[in-house]
Amino acid sequence: MQLYNTFSRQLEEFTPISGKKVTLYTCGPTVYRDIHIGNFRTYLTTDILRRILKANEYEVTSVMNITDVGHFRLSKETNKVIDPVVEEANKLGITPLELSKTYTEQFVKDARKLNILEADVLPKASDHIEEMIEVIKVLLDKGYAYEADGNVYFKVEKFKDYGKLSGNTLGKMDQLLEAVRVSVETDKKDTADFALWKRADDRVMSWESPWGMGVPGWHIECSVMSMKYLGVSLDIHAGGEDLVFPHHEDEIAQSEALTGEKFVKTWVHTSFLSVEEEKMSRSKGNVFILSDLINKGYTPLAFRYLTYQTHYRAKMNFTWEALDGAATALNKIYDIAGKLPEGEGYADKYEVEFLHVLNQDMNMPKALSIVWEMLRSDFPDQNKAAALRRMDEVLGLKIFETAQKLTDIPENVLELSYERDKLRKEGRYMLADQIRHKIENMGFEVLDGKKVEGKKTETKILRKL
Ligand SMILES: [Zn+2]
Known part of the structure; x- marks a missing residue:
């Protein structure tokens, strides 16, 4: 199995540290608002990776x-460093832990809708403060960190390998350093140094430490939680491309300074998702969350399918048109699967090829084309059925489960659905949505983008479970 390792900048044959066991850590969400589809693209990459590893018989x-504290950022409005969880909770008049609990639950729900396998452990940063303090103490003892006025910083200069992941070695990091140059950190000895512990005077959410009341830095959270649950050396560390620097670079520095062991064998990063060729941004109003897609009548699995059409290391351009195309294609697969007999046997040629391209750095666009090739081939239907079932273990598109839900649709439900299609074509989504609710109340759910055979509707209707 070949994987691209950001650290070596090349494709490598993947071999775990210990036999068939693989440890996988993914930087999860900061839970103060709904997670957008760009983040979910990253989590889908991890999910696919897990499923491919499983297909290769790895355990x-x-x-x-879950980052519920310490992911500081510079507020554009106030030009102050803020913890977004605390800030958002203050706005709503609830506690930060109440807020993060709500959004953690929402994240888990959304991930489930995308059929993302839940992680074996989903640790919260706020549950691991003691361990973080212990690690920071050791880094201080070893001379890799220093205290300044209630803050503790990591001394980047002391860690000789700093910059190897991102290429931002000391001396040529001026540009990217702007990203970490935080105005209030005037007590740092060097601009490249980063906070392990930050003094927190407001006490809304802060903990006692040998350096006074404070909160951990975001980077130390990941080092501590990954090593606690997976050991000092991980096989794979995954995350979004935007985390390479400084987050992952800093994770390496802290972890390796602490243990003297190599922290991560393979770094896997998912590229950005843009919307209509533009960077997602709140000011442009193009930051979409899963419920935006659902409210327009798309199933989350159509988005899952859509992400397969772009290799995870290439920039993905999200458009509604493309999502519509993905929904149509996926519905076609459901339709075909619904007509296949219960099957046994293999479709060797296609299955071998399928696994082969998965093992070529998760080539999902190719994998999809092999699925289609097989479905269109004249291979016996029962072999196709059995093969598709196995392929779906990796694809996670719930193919047979959904196909089974296909059912005859009563005339009155169809009539409503024609009406809804008409409204959608006219862009009257709110009214269309009301009709969707009506259909749902009649015991059916709606999935868009498919012509129901022999009828005029372009909507596929599935009976609710
Ligand atoms: Zn992280």
Whole structure:
């Protein structure tokens, strides 16, 4: 199995540290608002990776952290460093832990809708403060960190390998350093140094430490939680491309300074998702969350299918048109699967090829084309059925489960669905949505993008479970 390793910048034959066991850590969400589809693209990559490893008979232990404290950022409005969880909770008049609990649950629900396998451990940063303090103490003892006025910083200069992941070695990091140059950190000895512990005077959410009341830095959270649950050396560490620097670079520095062991064998990063060729941004109003897709009548699995059409290391351009195309294609697969007999046997040629391309750095666009090739081939139907079932273990598109839900549709439900299609074509989504609710109340759910055979509707209707 070949994987691209960001650290070596090349494709490598993947071999776990210990036999068939694989440890996988993914940087999870910061839980103060709904997770957008760009983040979910990253989590889908991890999910696919897990499923491919399983298809190769590896035994995977997967950990994804929940950041509920310490992911500081510079507020554009106030030009102050803020913890978004605390800030958002203050706005709503609830506690930060109440807020993060709500959004963690929402994240888990959304991930489930995308058929993302839940991590074996989903640790929260706020549950691991003691361990973080212990690690920071050791880094201080070893001379890799220093205290300044209630803050503790990591001394980047002391860690000789700093910059190897991102290429931002000391001396040529000026540009990217702007990203970490935080105005209030005036007590740092060097601009490249980063916070392990930050003084927190407001006490809304802070903990006692040998350096006074404070909160951990975001980077130390990941080092501590990954090593606690998976050991000092991980097989795979995954995350979005935007985390390479400084987050992952800093994770390496802290972890290796602490243990003296190599922290991660293979780094896997998912590229960005843009919307209509534009960077997602709140000011442009093009930051979409899963419920935006669902409210327009798309199933989350159509988005899952859509992500397969772009290799995870290439920039993905999200458009509604493309999502519509993905929904149509996926519905066609459901339709075909619904007509296949209960099957046994193999479709060797296609299955071998399928696994082969999965093992070529997760080539999902190719994998999809092999699925289609097989479905269109004149291979016996029962072999196709059995093969498709196995392929879906990796694809996670719930193919047979959904196909089974296909059912005859009563005339009155169809009439409503024609009406809804008409409204959608006219862009009257709110009214269309009301009709969708009506259909749902009649015991059916709606899935868009498919012509129901012999009828005029372009909507596929599935009976609710
Ligand atoms: Zn992380």
